[in-house]
Amino acid sequence: MRFDTVIIGGGLAGLLCGIRLSESGQRCAIVSRGQSALSFSSGSLDLLSYLPDGQPVDNLESAIAQLQQQHSEHPYARLGAQRVRQYAQQTQTLLADCGLALQGDVDTPHQRVTPLGTFRQAWLSPQEVPLKTQTRLHTGVVGISGFLDFQPQLAAGALRKRGIDAQAEEIELPLLDRLRDNASEFRAVNIARQLDLPEHFEALYAALRPLSEQYEMLYLPACFGLTDSVVFDRLNQQLACPLRLLPTLPPSVPGMRMQHLLQQRFTRSGGNWMPGDDVLRADTNNARVTQLWTRKHEDIPLRARHVVLASGSFFSNGLIAGRDRVREAVFDLDVLQSAERRDWYRDDVFDTQPWQQFGVRTDEHLHGLRHGEALDNLFVIGSVLGGFDAIAQGCGAGVCAVTALHAAQQILAQGGE
Template identity: 80%
Template sequence: MRFDTVIIGGGLAGLLCGIRLSESGQRCAIVSRGQSALGFSSGSLDLLSHLPDGQPVSDVAAAITQLEQHFTAHPYALLGANRVLNYARQAQTLLADCGLRLQGDAETPHQRVTPLGTFRRAWLSPQEVPLKPETTLRTGVVGISGFLDFQPQLAAATLRKRGIDAHAEEIELPALDTLRDNPSEFRAANIARQLDTAEHYTALYQALRPLSEQYQALWLPACFGLMDSIVFDRLNQQLACPLRLLPTLPPSVPGLRMQHLLQQRFVQSGGSWMPGDEVIRADISGDQVTQLWTRKHEDIPLRARHIVLASGSFFSNGLIASRDRVREAVFDLDVLQSDNRSDWYGDDVFACQPWHQFGVQTNARLNGLRHGRALSNLYVIGSVLGGFDPITQGCGGGVCAVTALHAAQQITDQGGEQ
């Protein structure tokens, strides 16, 4: 099978790159092994919250300049501040075009409210997610009886410590009894499949209406809106106070919705989606990847002028750790890592861990390096890259979006004709 570009991995980075390439006229395929990390995410994206030395970031452009000077392995340092901010703005437009209603901007990060009642810096957040209030509103933090993935008492107590007039409430929804009988089924995504249907709307509204008359704002766990925002919009039109939603423990409804809308846009733009498959090996000649072999099509290679590796980090098996080294799973690319196993981790489990920054090494064009030599038609994007810590630096979503669009730009600049 022949394509202009084959992308390995169907998460945020792979999908954004695939959409951009398909909409530019390329024949593009995404090979997706399984559920991506998007389904486990909050639906919010971060750009850059802290430098590697722990210094908080208030000016993204200035912070990237510091990365270029002192932390040169960081993906942002490879691209430079102007490119990073330009791609971030492009990503905002692209995500909006895909039907994702997000609040925020690259130049003006915000503080979103987490399910624990804390505040976390973000670049983009779903429109329904509450932001740190500038004024004290009497807020009802509402749980659903029997739903263990969100604790309104804990969230409300934490919010009160931060000056928010928050109070825990709970609603009963008998329509969910069939799920409630099995705790393993009583999860946000399954609840959303029930509450998103028209037949259960009235019961949900009636449970929330009295509370909306007691409070100036209601915050619920994000347990509806799996595919769209119809229920959220309707409730906000009819309730007596504004309603906002807090992402829950995985699987996360906002993350699943982002996955669905991006995947839908990729297919609608002409892309080929190959789910439940994985690339198991590749043929390389000189500095070029010539063909890929997948588990489902073991006798039919995929041939493309360009290859994009968006396979994810350890979570998605893009990186594999053995006792003595970390390796990249498909091409055995060079991986930034510590040679001594004892240097992989620190004693404080809550501190930044060195292994978080392990990942594939590339040149400035994001061509993957293999034995120190760049593979000229292979681009590496997203969380499989090395040199950054997505958690403590608060840049995971940004690195995925920015590197995805940079790789797509390199490919479209060359043209995609076979």
């Protein structure tokens, strides 16, 4: 099978790159093993919250200038502030075009409320997510009876410690009794499949209406809205006070909605979605990838002018840790890593961990390196890249988006090559 571009990995980076290419007329395929890390995310995206030395970021341009001095391997340091800003703004437009109603902007990061009642900086967040600027109101933090993945008492207590007038409440929803009987089934995604049904709206509304008359704001776990915001919008139209949603333990309803809408956009633009498949190996010749072999297609190779590796980090098995080294799973590309295993980690589990920055080495164009040589038609994007700590630096989603659009831009610029 022949394509203009084959993308390995169907998470945020792979989908953004695929949408950009498909909507520009390329015949593009995404090979996706299964659920990506996006389905386990909060639905909020970060761009850059902290520098490697721990300094908070309040200005993107100056932060990237410092990043280039502190850690030149960081993808942002490679691309520069102008490109990072440009691709971040393009991402905002692309996500909005996919039907994702997000609040935030590249120049105005915000503090979102977390399920633990703390604040975390974000670049973009779903409209449902409460922000720190909205916490002056008398707030009811509402749990669902028997639902253990969200603790309203914990969240309300943490908010009160921050001077916010918050109280924990709980609602009964008998329509969920079948799920409640099995703790493993009583999860946000399964609850959402019930509460998203039109016939169950009145029961949910009836449970929340009395509380909406007591408070100025309600927080509820994000247990509806798998594919759209219809239930959220209707509740906000009919309740006596505004309602906001907090993501729960994964899998996350807001993250799954983002995955669904991006995947839908990709296929509607003509992209070929290949789910439940693995790229097992690749053939190369003269520093170019010539064909890919997958588990499902067995003896039918995928051939493309360009290949994009967006396979994810350790979570998605894009990187695999052995006893002596970390390797990239498909091409055995060069990996940025500490030579000695004892230097992979620090004893304090809450400290920043060196292994978080392990990942594929590339040249300045994001071409993957193997034995120091660039593979000319292979681009590496997203969390499989090395040189950044997505958690400590708060830049995981931003790196995925920025590198995805940078790779797509270069592929399109090469035209028919």
